[in-house]
Amino acid sequence: MLDSEQCPDCKRIGAVLSRVGDRWSVLVVVSLAEHGTLRFNELKRTLGISQRMLSLTLKEMERDGLVSRTYHPTIPPKVEYTLTALGQSFRQPVTALSRWAIENLGRIDAARTAYDAGTAQ
């Protein structure tokens, strides 16, 4: 695939979105933005995510500098996650996106129903 004619930003935007724009990362940001700090299993319960995916998602987000991880070596152990400054700055676009999602879910469903009704006949 040649790059010559592509819009220069599309690759970069796509690159970042494929990192932080996935389903789970967005939901983690929403939850941490709302609650401030959450433990591993609190996030797991809140998001309805599998242990595996939460672990992978949080590790990636920590690597990307979006969340910070604090380990308390108590018994039982306790690990708290919170947004970094970069993660905080991500809040605004994410809340804009999720608010749009909530407000327009009905319209999308309606469009789908209409489209399916029109093509199925």
Add this chain to the structure above:
Amino acid sequence: MLDSEQCPDCKRIGAVLSRVGDRWSVLVVVSLAEHGTLRFNELKRTLGISQRMLSLTLKEMERDGLVSRTYHPTIPPKVEYTLTALGQSFRQPVTALSRWAIENLGRIDAARTAYDAGTAQ
């Protein structure tokens, strides 16, 4: 997986994001927002997307009411895509997201490098 303890909006947000929040849909919105109207192969060249994925993405977006498709039965055929009103309303959160992506790509890369340097030793 039980739903009882989950935040009620997470499922709905996740549902919409998995529809319209994917990499290609976002880039299509960005491109159409910028250019107004584009033909199939113009989008293909601009985004650097495979023919197959563009076809699937546009069909889904048309079904979701985000883009409208206009077929001109000329020879050679000509198909133009543009944003619907719903698609236009999606512009704002999407541009907020892509602007954040562009502005913070460097910070994410820096965080990654630092993280990898710290764990690899």
Add this chain to the structure above:
DNA sequence: CGGTATCCATTCTGATACTG
């Protein structure tokens, strides 16, 4: 509690070839 390791099914994606 907070993970990691393994396995497996599903989905996504691109390359290629073909059609109207």
Add this chain to the structure above:
DNA sequence: CAGTATCAGAATGGATACCG
């Protein structure tokens, strides 16, 4: 030009079991 069909590899995501 604007797709569709088919295939194969990669990525995603859940279930389960186990560890410190």
